[in-house]
Amino acid sequence: MSMPLRQSLRIASYLVAQKMRGRRRFPLLLELEPLFACNLKCAGCGKIQQPAHLLKRRMPVAQALAAVEECGAPMISIAGGEPLMHPEIHTIVAELVRRRKFVFLCTNAVLLPKHIDRFRPSPYFAFTVHIDGLRERHDAAVCKDGVFDAAVAAVREAKRRGFRVTTNTTFFNTDTPQTVIEVLDYLNDDLRVDEMMLSPAYAYERAPDQEHFLGVTETRELFRKAFSGGRRRRWRLNHSPLFLDFLEGKVDFPCTAWAIPSYSLLGWQRPCYLMADGYAASYRELLESTDWDSYGRGRDARCANCMAHCGYEPTAVLATMSSLRQSLRAVRSA
Secondary structure, three states, X not given: OOOOHHHHHXXXXXXXXXXXXXXXXXXXXXXXXXXXXXXXXXXXXXXXXXXXXXXXXXXXXXHHHHHHHHHOOOEEEEOXXXXXXXXXHHXXXXXXXXXXXXXXXXXXXXXXXXHHHHOOOOOOEEEEEEOOOOHHHHHHHOOOOOHHHHHHHHXXXXXXXXXXXXXXXXXXXXXXXXXXXXXXXXXXXXXXXXXXXXXXXXXXXXXXXXXXXXXXXXXXXXXXXXXXXXXXXXXXXXXXXXXXXXXXXXXXXXXXXXXXXXXXXXXXXXXXXXXXXXXXXXXXXXXXXXOHHHOOOOOOHHHOOOOOHHHHHHXXXXXHHOXXXXXXXXXXXX
């Protein structure tokens, strides 16, 4: 895992503190969605199918900060929708950085050139740009030509200005081991982003495209072949070794949805940001009133093909921390 040392040490100390306090469930990363609106209409996304009155709303800064303070997670992923469409997103980021939270602003990067002057580089802040393939494949995924070139130009400019830039790539059953290799080689070697995340697409019930989500067997075969030949060790992947083992099918894990809670305009979302089985008014209510044991593969049919990092990376991180051998392995892979 190529997480910066400062972040690795903070997360490790945070996990030790939770264990010493005897906390059974605690947040590792908060998914903060301060708006649902987006400037793209991707066929595989179920987030922008909200009614018009919700798409017009923006979360006030004070409300976003209160959710972060209540939750206490050391890392915040700001998603949506497209966060750069929020008129005060730079204020939310600046306040979280001031609180020494590790902030990842997830964006398609189309609006980044227009708004980049509102942000400042920091070891606590990164733009996380969604790039789902090379030019043709990415533009097909986002249903708009020209977005790949715009995103790449934005990444280069952000890097030139000293920002930390990571990427998030979602893979569908239209991908092959070769397309996975091509996009990760490009991001790693040509674009030289700081770290890369990857995930098989989650089968959103409300997504317009219901035909191209990967099953578990397909996911394992795709990544096992893509990771072969030593590529996995060469790429700057922002995942724990055990999560990458999980994608390859070398190990299996239960979902740990409670470790990555989601807070949006509608409240604390049950059980994770991929599903919507109601909302809780507070983080404590979310933890205490959600039947966590009823979710995950083998328990809920909607989770049958989910291998997304939001549920399984926390499991891998906790398994790493509980094993000296896996902890040493994670250190060696950094």
